[in-house]
Each structure stands twice: as structure tokens, then as C-alpha cells.
Amino acid sequence: DLNEMQKYLSTAETVSRDAGKLINDAFQNHSKNVMTKDSSVDLVTVTDQQCEDLIKKTLLETYPDHKFIGEESTAAGAKNELTDLPTWIVDPLDGTTNFVHGFPYVSVCIGLTIKKKVVLGVVYAPILDEMYTAIRGQGATLNGTSLSVSKCTGLKNALVCTEIGSNRESPHIDIVRDNYYRMAVAPCHSVRSLGAAAMNMCMVAKGACDAYYEFGIHAWDYCAASIIVEEAGGYCCDTTGTELDLMARKIACGATPALMKEITDTLTDITMPRD
Ligand code: LIP
Numbered sequence: 001d002l003n004e005m006q007k008y009l010s011t012a013e014t015v016s017r018d019a020g021k022l023i024n025d026a027f028q029n030h031s032k033n034v035m036t037k038d039s040s041v042d043l044v045t046v047t048d049q050q051c052e053d054l055i056k057k058t059l060l061e062t063y064p065d066h067k068f069i070g071e072e073s074t075a076a077g078a079k080n081e082l083t084d085l086p087t088w089i090v091d092p093l094d095g096t097t098n099f100v101h102g103f104p105y106v107s108v109c110i111g112l113t114i115k116k117k118v119v120l121g122v123v124y125a126p127i128l129d130e131m132y133t134a135i136r137g138q139g140a141t142l143n144g145t146s147l148s149v150s151k152c153t154g155l156k157n158a159l160v161c162t163e164i165g166s167n168r169e170s171p172h173i174d175i176v177r178d179n180y181y182r183m184a185v186a187p188c189h190s191v192r193s194l195g196a197a198a199m200n201m202c203m204v205a206k207g208a209c210d211a212y213y214e215f216g217i218h219a220w221d222y223c224a225a226s227i228i229v230e231e232a233g234g235y236c237c238d239t240t241g242t243e244l245d246l247m248a249r250k251i252a253c254g255a256t257p258a259l260m261k262e263i264t265d266t267l268t269d270i271t272m273p274r275d
Contacts, residue, residue: 016108019051020126051092091220095196105199111223121224140231149234149255152210161200161212201225205232211254219246
């Protein structure tokens with residue numbers, strides 16, 4: 001019920017601010033201990049791990065019968081199977097490359113699924129001090145003010161966000177480049193990359209851009225932000241235009257179904273190995 005959802009949201013908000021403090025301190029003090037994961041462009045820092053430990057401990061101590069899927073727990077070998085049980089899906093620091101370089105678009109992402117459906121989401125951007133939240137059916141807010149997407153219905157009037165991602169191998173990156181080219185020659189108004197899936201999606205939710213798509217990301221990058229986009233009146237789907245799949249490692253979202261049909265019809269899909 002709504003009371004329970006508000007309680008869950010409040011826990012998620014509080015712990016995202018606590019993790020945000022750790023991020024802000026390390027960001028301001030330039031104390032970033034950088035390591036790589038799958039490749040030289042797949043970065044992780046001690047701050048990512050500290051934040052995930054804090055968030056995981058808090059959520060599982062508060063809600064012992066809930067499940068947890070997190071970016072760094074997964075990297076450390078935890079299996080991230082999505083079941084019908086209440087499951088927190090967490091990216092402790094989305095935009096790690098931005099964080100490492102001092103580019104301020106970073107966020108803590110905390111989503112909750114029940115019966116595999118996203119029921120609430122928090123995206124907290126600590127450097128900008130922007131708190132984006134949504135509960136299913138209750139709208140989306142930024143620092144308490146309600147959000148709504150733009151009214152854009154066609155690619156020719158759209159500002160589109162996307163990312164090159166961390167897979168730079170052929171043929172993956174060739175398709176990413178071709179898709180970028182198709183956006184450019186559509187022609188859409190322009191293409192932007194904030195360097196973080198959740199921040200791109202929050203720009204869609206607030207109507208500052210009209211659409212976002214990306215291949216190769218994970219549920220923790222888009223779970224929380226997907227409900228913020230939907231509750232701001234936007235539309236989330238798979239890059240093929242079918243229903244959004246949290247484990248398919250790709251997303252397209254934007255202001256209107258008409259715009260998203262045009263975009264997903266324009267994109268060449270990349271089938272990713274599922275999470
Ligand atoms: C990042 C995403 C971004 C993507 C990067 C990476 P991380 O997440 O937010 O959209 O292009 O490759 O996946 O690793 O900073 O949490």
C-alpha cells in the first residue's frame with residue numbers, strides 16, 4: 001500500500017543522501033582510488049564500493065526479507081537473479097567515469113521491484129544536490145517539485161541523449177556509431193551525452209531532453225530512473241520498441257510513444273547477453 005511505499009521511499013532517500021555525502025567528499029577532495037573492471041574504460045573506485053556496502057547494509061537491515069541486486073556485488077560475483085520478491089536494484093555511483101574526471105553528472109540510483117515490476121525509484125545527484133523520486137501512480141518529483149516530460153512527438157524536433165558505452169569492440173561499436181549517425185541525419189535537433197544513464201533519463205523526466213537510448217547498460221543503471229521517466233508522463237521501452245526488460249541491458253525512453261516508435265524504428269538493435 002501507499003504508506004508502505006512511502007516508508008520504502010524514505011529509507012531509499014535517506015541512504016542515497018548518506019552515500020551522496022561519501023561521493024561529494026571524495027569528489028571535492030580529489031581522493032579517488034581508480035581501478036578497472038572488464039576493460040581499460042570500465043572504471044570503478046573505492047567510493048563505488050563504499051557506497052554500495054552502505055546502501056546494501058542499510059536496506060537489508062531495515063528490510064531483512066528483501067533481495068538486493070547491486071553493481072559492485074555483481075562485480076564481486078553475486079548472482080543477480082530477479083524474482084517476484086521485493087528486490088532493491090542499486091547503482092551506488094552511476095557515472096563513475098564522470099566522477100573520476102570531476103564531471104558533475106553522477107548519481108546514486110535505488111529502485112525497488114515487486115513481482116518484477118518497478119514500484120519506486122530514487123536518483124540522487126549529490127554534486128548538483130538534485131533528488132529525483134517516484135512512486136508508481138504518484139508522479140515524479142525533483143527536490144519536491146513535480147516533473148513532466150516534453151510534448152515532443154517527432155525526431156525532427158527532438159534533443160536526444162545517448163552514450164558510446166564501455167564496449168568499444170567491433171561490431172558492437174560500429175552499430176553504436178551507425179545509430180548515432182542516423183540520429184544526426186534524421187535530422188534530430190542534436191545529440192547529447194551526460195555520461196550517466198540515470199542523469200540522461202532524469203533530463204527526459206524533466207523535459208530538458210526528449211529521448212534517451214543506450215545499449216550495454218545494466219538494470220542498476222536504468223531501473224530507478226525508468227519509473228521517474230514514466231511517472232513524469234514519459235514512455236520507456238526496449239530499443240526494439242517492445243516492453244522494457246530490466247535484464248536485457250538496453251533501454252529507449254522519451255516523451256511520447258510516437259517519438260519512441262520513430263526512434264526505435266530508426267535504431268539497429270544490438271542483442272546483449274542478458275544479465
Ligand atoms: C555507466 C552508465 C553509462 C554508460 C557507461 C556505464 P556506471 O554506468 O551510466 O550510461 O555509458 O558505460 O555503464 O558504470 O558509471 O555505473
